[in-house]
Structures are given as structure tokens and as C-alpha cells.
Amino acid sequence: MTVATVAAADLGAASGRVMLARVGRDLLDLTEVHRFANEPVQLGLTLYWDVLALYRGVLAGLREAGRAARAAGGPERGLDGIGIDSWAVDYGLLDASGALIGNPVCYRDRRTEGVPERVHARLGAERLYEVTGVQQLPFNTIYQVAAAHGTPAAAAARRLLLIPDLLAYWLTGQQGAELTNASTTGLLDAGTGAWSAELATAVGLAPGALPPLWRPGDLIGTLTPDAAARTGLDATVPVLAVGSHDTASAVVGVPAEGERFAYISCGTWSLVGLELDAPVRTAASHRAGFTNEAGVDGTVRYLRNVMGLWLLQECLRGWQEQGEPAELGELLAAAAREPGFVSLVDPDDAAFLPPGDMPGRIAAFCRRTGQPVPASRPALVRCILESLALAHARAVEQAQELAGRSVEVVHVVGGGARNELLCRLTADACGLPVVAGPVEATALGNALVQARALGTLHGTLTDLRALLRAHTAPRVHLPGTDRSGWDAARRRLSGVPSLP
Known part of the structure; x- marks a missing residue:
């Protein structure tokens, strides 16, 4: 056909x-x-x-x-x-x-x-x-x-x-x-x-x-x-x-060219990693909390699970249940105007995993680590997104070191690709260009694998991604030149016991 x-x-x-x-x-x-x-x-x-x-x-x-x-x-x-x-x-x-x-x-x-x-x-x-x-x-x-x-x-x-x-x-x-x-x-x-x-x-x-x-x-x-x-x-x-596994389909839907890329499949979870030919099962990889999951065409999804936008989603859900809903676009615009690096959390802290009072848990984390409690909803959102960008950067850096492969670009796909503030912060934290999109990478990867199985398409992942690039228009976010704030933020969090 x-x-x-x-x-x-x-x-x-x-x-x-x-x-x-x-x-x-x-x-x-x-x-x-x-x-x-x-x-x-x-x-x-x-x-x-x-x-x-x-x-x-x-x-x-x-x-x-x-x-x-x-x-x-x-x-x-x-x-x-x-x-x-x-x-x-x-x-x-x-x-x-x-x-x-x-x-x-x-x-x-x-x-x-x-x-x-x-x-x-x-x-x-x-x-x-x-x-x-x-x-x-x-x-x-x-x-x-x-x-x-x-x-x-x-x-x-x-x-x-x-x-x-x-x-x-x-x-x-x-x-x-x-x-x-x-x-x-x-x-x-x-x-x-x-x-x-x-x-x-x-x-x-x-x-x-x-x-x-x-x-x-x-x-x-x-x-x-x-x-x-x-x-x-x-x-x-x-x-x-x-x-x-939706991440496996999402990685097929990454419009990458060549192999020197990292990906972040960003939604409720952020799956941050590299596409490899073989697993990395070293003691150092184990200590760093990286996983080796099967990908399409015999590839390995070498990645780390980061808690992702769950923290923000739970805040929004909680405010909705309290009868005080927040409009996400307005909240993100206000968060972009907030001063940076006031308060930071480790998104992977076990306290953030269950559903429930997320603003209260973030406040408790800040008090426990001697930081100011975010004083407003925009300040809280800024805290979440900067913390998530730092977690993204940490995982990208560790993946490169553990796998012995350097990358030149980070692809963000999934719902998080819509969040321009998060993508810009991630580019700054990583010091690398971030290519945001497609949002529907998972569904696209699912459909491309089906079309190839039916004989409509032929070739490797490289060929499928070439078709993606021809029909998608992702947005590129370039990193800022001043990294001093991010380096200081990384040092601040390095002593937090819950970080791996």
C-alpha cells in the first residue's frame, strides 16, 4: 500500500x-x-x-x-x-x-x-x-x-x-x-x-x-x-x-540527525538519555541510577527517570480541587519574570512521588534544606522548572560520561516541548541547544513503526526520522552565555542527601 x-x-x-x-x-x-x-x-x-x-x-x-x-x-x-x-x-x-x-x-x-x-x-x-x-x-x-x-x-x-x-x-x-x-x-x-x-x-x-x-x-x-x-x-x-512503552515510541519520534543527540521525553515523567547500541551495566551506571531499556530496532534506551512535570501537574490539580484554579499560560509567563535560583528542590526526592499536597511538600523540602519557601504560585512554578532543568542537565551530563559518548544537541519531545520556559531553562542548564518538538512524538513513533510493518515505509530509524524532519517544525532554544548562576545552583544542590 x-x-x-x-x-x-x-x-x-x-x-x-x-x-x-x-x-x-x-x-x-x-x-x-x-x-x-x-x-x-x-x-x-x-x-x-x-x-x-x-x-x-x-x-x-x-x-x-x-x-x-x-x-x-x-x-x-x-x-x-x-x-x-x-x-x-x-x-x-x-x-x-x-x-x-x-x-x-x-x-x-x-x-x-x-x-x-x-x-x-x-x-x-x-x-x-x-x-x-x-x-x-x-x-x-x-x-x-x-x-x-x-x-x-x-x-x-x-x-x-x-x-x-x-x-x-x-x-x-x-x-x-x-x-x-x-x-x-x-x-x-x-x-x-x-x-x-x-x-x-x-x-x-x-x-x-x-x-x-x-x-x-x-x-x-x-x-x-x-x-x-x-x-x-x-x-x-x-x-x-x-x-x-510510550518512551520507546517517543524516541522513534525524535527528529534527530546522526547519533550525537540526547533526548528528553518530557511529560509526567522526564525520561532523559541516549540511544545506544549496547547496554551499559557498570557499577558506576548502577550507582547513578541509569536504566538500559530495549528500543526499536535493537537499540538501547540508556536513560534516567526524572520525576518530570508531575510536580507542576499535582500543584495545578490541587489548586483546582481547592476551587482556586490557575491558568497555566499566565502562570508560566509570571514564573518567567520571577528571579532565578531562589529555591531549588530535587524532583526525585521520594516525598514527591505520591499524589497529594505538592505545594506543601515543596515548602517542607525548602525548609528542610534551609531555603526560602516560595512566596507565590509563580515563584513555586519557577522553583519547579529550574529544579527540573537542573535534573535534566545532570542526567544528560552523566549519560555522556557513563556511556562514553558526547552529544551536540538535546531533543525535547512530548507535552513538555510546549513549555517554552522549561525548554529555555533546560538549554541554559545543559549549555546545549534544545530542539523542542514534536509534541506528539509518541503517537508519531507508534504510527511510523506500524507503517513500516505494513510495508508502506522501509529502512532504518534513520529513514523514519528523515520523514519526521520533513513534516515537523520543532523550535530551537539556544543556551545563554552566562552559566555562573547554573553552576552555583548545581553546587547548592550537590550536598542534598536525596540526590544520587
Whole structure:
């Protein structure tokens, strides 16, 4: 086919959307057809995802995508392909009949408190990193599984499916795990690219609980009769494996030229790193908190998770709930006028991970570290964005040192690319040009991998990115020449105990 008409279902930690893409050798068009909320639900002491509502949103989005595609003269069956990506680490459990056992638990739930230490005492943190190469974050799948061991749900479970794979299963009836997302779990051997039986057994997973692996571009299956009826699509429409970890798709959507670039996939989280050919599993990499996750075409996403715009999002949500909402554009404009480097926080401090009173937590951090508490909302936003820019710069510098590769430019993609103040501050903090955009890098990467799997596109990531550059217009932010303020800010934070 000369043009592939595909749907990219992109699920984030705050919302989901389905994008309709038309892709050809000289064509790259992307339209949002449906958006829906994704908010965890607190029930008792546990924080859950409403995964059935997510599935309903995906079905509605696919129905709208098919209608829009047919109205534009697209394929009679509605779509040429469907790809799903989402956040990482969370999962659903299936019983012996293939039914879901309860709602998946949200990674921000507190059930893993103290669990990494127990797992490390048994397996050894260094050994775990040697096998998986994964940053040891408290919400990694391996720790969630260990926390759930011994519960009735875990005892009844016969299969574990990560979130995008669970939705693909409901669409197709096929069970599997896409590699880029599987690599985030802490259960995959980074050397062999296969599940680690040793680690799975150690945290109590039953034999066969981890499904067969798919790679980006693989055919997962075609729509079940039920999914076809609910979406109005033909049952022959294929569901294709893409980079189902949203960062893997976002990195495909980085319009880079050559290899001397760093990327920041910036949204609720900032994923900051390099694209490499092989993992870096040294002791220094482990101490610095870097992860080696599988990318598309056998690449390695060597990166560090930084808390990202979550701090700002939680402030905005809290003010909204208090009946005192803030308009983000006005707030950012006011923050740009605030004096710099008054107060700084470590975005990765564990206090900032759960939902709740974010302004209060930032104030407590400032008091604990002997800094002024931000006196206004613009001052608070300035504090958050300068702190995040410093965390971006630290991760970019460490990645270069640990991987032995220098970079000439930093690409910021995702929702954070819209935030001009953050992008400008990041350029200043890194001392490198920042290329901001595309905002929809994840959906674009999802669609490009589908189009190549369908035979519409050919070639490597270099070829896919050339098409991106021809059809996107990112904004370039050049760094300022005076780095004294940033150097002083870095020195101020270097003594904060929570920094790695």
C-alpha cells in the first residue's frame, strides 16, 4: 500500500487518546480523534487503575478513527493497523480462564514500600543490575510482584500482562509481552533479551506467568468478532506490536540527525538519555541510577527517570480541587519574570512521588534544606522548572560520561516541548541547544513503526526520522552565555542527601 491509515492508541498516566495517522513515503499526517481521562482510583488503602474504562476509551477511539478514515476515503475495512503504547511497569493478572483478576494497581501505590530492600537482600542489588540493567525504582514490576506475593490474587494468577498487552489481548485474544515494555520490568535479562527464570522464581511468579515476547513490528493478531463489532472495524484489521512503552515510541519520534543527540521525553515523567547500541551495566551506571531499556530496532534506551512535570501537574490539580484554579499560560509567563535560583528542590526526592499536597511538600523540602519557601504560585512554578532543568542537565551530563559518548544537541519531545520556559531553562542548564518538538512524538513513533510493518515505509530509524524532519517544525532554544548562576545552583544542590 502506498499510504497506511493506522490508529495509534497512546495511554498516559493522566489521559489516553487515539490518534489517526496517514503515513506514506512523502506523507505524515496525524489527527487526534478521541481523548479520555485516566485517573487512578483510591479504594481503601490501595490505588488502582480503572483499566476497563481505559479499554472502553480505546474502543470508542478506534470507532471514531474508523469513521474518520472512511470519511476521508481510507480503507473500506476502516483501518490498516492498530498500535497501542502506554506507561510502563503496571500489569494485570489473568486466571486460568483468561479472565482479569481485579483492577491493576497503580505504580504510585504504597504497597512496595520496603520491598526493594527485601528483594535486594535476597538477590543482591548489584547482581540484579548486572542481569537486567534496569534503574532500581521502587515501583518496578519486580517489586510490585514481590509485594503481591502470597495474596489470593497472586495465588490465582496464571498470566501477567503489562497494560498495553492486556488491552491488545482483549482486542485480539492473543497473549504476549512487547519487548520494549518488558525491558522495564526488572524481570528481563538485558544480555539475552529473554525473561529471567531466576528472577521470576525469586519473586514468586508461577512458571509460564510471563508470556511470549513480541518485538516492534510483529503481528499480534486481528480483531476478535466482539472487538470488531464494538469498533465498527472489519475483523481483518491487524493489531501490531509497536514500541509499547510510550518512551520507546517517543524516541522513534525524535527528529534527530546522526547519533550525537540526547533526548528528553518530557511529560509526567522526564525520561532523559541516549540511544545506544549496547547496554551499559557498570557499577558506576548502577550507582547513578541509569536504566538500559530495549528500543526499536535493537537499540538501547540508556536513560534516567526524572520525576518530570508531575510536580507542576499535582500543584495545578490541587489548586483546582481547592476551587482556586490557575491558568497555566499566565502562570508560566509570571514564573518567567520571577528571579532565578531562589529555591531549588530535587524532583526525585521520594516525598514527591505520591499524589497529594505538592505545594506543601515543596515548602517542607525548602525548609528542610534551609531555603526560602516560595512566596507565590509563580515563584513555586519557577522553583519547579529550574529544579527540573537542573535534573535534566545532570542526567544528560552523566549519560555522556557513563556511556562514553558526547552529544551536540538535546531533543525535547512530548507535552513538555510546549513549555517554552522549561525548554529555555533546560538549554541554559545543559549549555546545549534544545530542539523542542514534536509534541506528539509518541503517537508519531507508534504510527511510523506500524507503517513500516505494513510495508508502506522501509529502512532504518534513520529513514523514519528523515520523514519526521520533513513534516515537523520543532523550535530551537539556544543556551545563554552566562552559566555562573547554573553552576552555583548545581553546587547548592550537590550536598542534598536525596540526590544520587
